[in-house]
Amino acid sequence: MTGEADMASDVVVIEDATRCPCSSGGVFGGCCGPLLRGAPAPTAERLMRSRYTAFGLHDAAHLLRTWHRTSRPQRIDFEPELEWRRLLILDRVGGGPFDDQGIVEFEAIWRQGTERGALHERSRFVREDRQWYYVDGDVS
Numbered sequence: 001m002t003g004e005a006d007m008a009s010d011v012v013v014i015e016d017a018t019r020c021p022c023s024s025g026g027v028f029g030g031c032c033g034p035l036l037r038g039a040p041a042p043t044a045e046r047l048m049r050s051r052y053t054a055f056g057l058h059d060a061a062h063l064l065r066t067w068h069r070t071s072r073p074q075r076i077d078f079e080p081e082l083e084w085r086r087l088l089i090l091d092r093v094g095g096g097p098f099d100d101q102g103i104v105e106f107e108a109i110w111r112q113g114t115e116r117g118a119l120h121e122r123s124r125f126v127r128e129d130r131q132w133y134y135v136d137g138d139v140s
Helices: 003-008 044-057 060-065
Strands: 082-094 101-112 115-128 131-139
Touching: 044 060, 044 082, 044 101, 044 115, 044 131
Parallel strands: none
Antiparallel strands: 082 101, 101 115, 115 131
16 A cells, blocks of 8 residues: 555545534535545635644645645654634635735644643745645744
C-alpha cells in the first residue's frame, strides 16, 4: 500500500449538517465540505479554512491538491492524537475572487493529550487558472 492510501484510511468523515470545523459558524455541507470534495475555493481565506478542516479530518488528498506545485511535499504525516480545536482568522490581505495573490494570518488552537497550544501563521496563497493554492507560511 502507498503512503497516500495508508493516510486515506485515517480520514475522518463528518455529516454535511454538522457545524463546520473551520469555526466559520456554517455547516460543513455549505462551507468546507464542497471544497474537500473538489470544488474550487472562491477566496484565499476559504481555502485556508478548508485546509484547516482537512488537517483536522486527516484529508491528505485535499491538502496535497491545494498545495502549490513549487512547495508541495511528497506526503502528509499527521500527528497522532493531535486535535485541532478552533481557527481564528486574524488578518487578510488580498485573496479575493478577483485577486491572484493573498495572505491569510491565522491562529489555530490545538490539543494533544494533556498539552494545549496555538499555531500562529501568516500564509501566502496564489490563484492560477481560477484555483487558489497554498504556497507557504511564516510560523511564529
